[in-house]
Amino acid sequence: LSRTSTQGLFDRLPPRLFGPLAAPNRERYWQMLLHLNDRCFGPDAPGGMEEGLLHGRVTREIQTALEEGDVCIEDGEDASELTPLNIRANMVLDRLVEAGWLSEDKVGVRSMLTMRPTVQKFLEMLKKFGDEGPLFVAGKVQLIYNTLEQIERHPSKQAHAFEEASEQAQSLISMLNGTAARVREVMDVLSRTQATPEFVEGCRASGTSAMRRWP
DSSP, rough: GGGGGGOOOHHHHHHHTTTTGTTTHHHHHHHHHHIIIIIISTSSOOOOOOBEEEEHHHHHHHHHHHHHTOOOOSSSSOTTTTTOHHHHHHHHHHHHHHHHHEEEEEEEEEEEEOOOOOHHHHHHHHHHHHHHHHHHHHHHHHHHHHHHHHHHHHHHHTTTHHHHHHHHHHHHHHHHHHHHHHHHHHHHHHTTTOOOHHHHHHHHHHHHHHHHEEE
C-alpha cells in the first residue's frame, strides 16, 4: 500500500485510542465513554471550566457510574469487586487518559481533564453509527431529496451541496446493504427450523434483537 492510503484516521487519532474498545470489557468501556460524554465533555454536558474539568470531578462521575451500576468494569486488567470504589474509578480514568480518550494537563497546581475536539467528534460519530435505525433511513432519504430539490431550483447557488448529497446517498446504500445481509443471515437460520413453534420463537427473538440494536 502507498503511504497516502494509510493516512487519515490513524494520523488524526491517538495511537492507543482503540485499546479500551478492544479489551475483554469493551462494551463497559463504551458505556463509560458515553456516560462521560453526556455528563462531562459532550456538547450538551453541564458547563465546566474553560480549561477543562477538575480531575476530582471526573473521578467522582466515574465513581457514580460504577456505584449506581450504570457501568460495571471489573475484569483482571482493571480491578475486582473487592477493590475500593474510588481506586477502581481512578484506574478507569487512568486507562482512558493513557488511551487518549481524555487528556490531562496541569493548570497551576490543578489537574484538568479535557476531551480533544477530534476525539469528541469521533466518539459522536461512533455513537451515531450505533444509534442509526429505521427512522434514520426515512430522515436520510428526505434530506437527500430536499438537497437535490434545492440544487435543481438554484443550481448555481447549491452546486456545492451536490457532492454532499452524493456522499449521503452512498452512505445510505451501504447501510441498507448491511441490513439486507443481516436479514439473509436470520432467514438462513430460520429456514433450518422444522417445528412451527420453534420458527415463531425464532422470529420473535430476531425481532427483539433487532429492536435492541435499533431503538
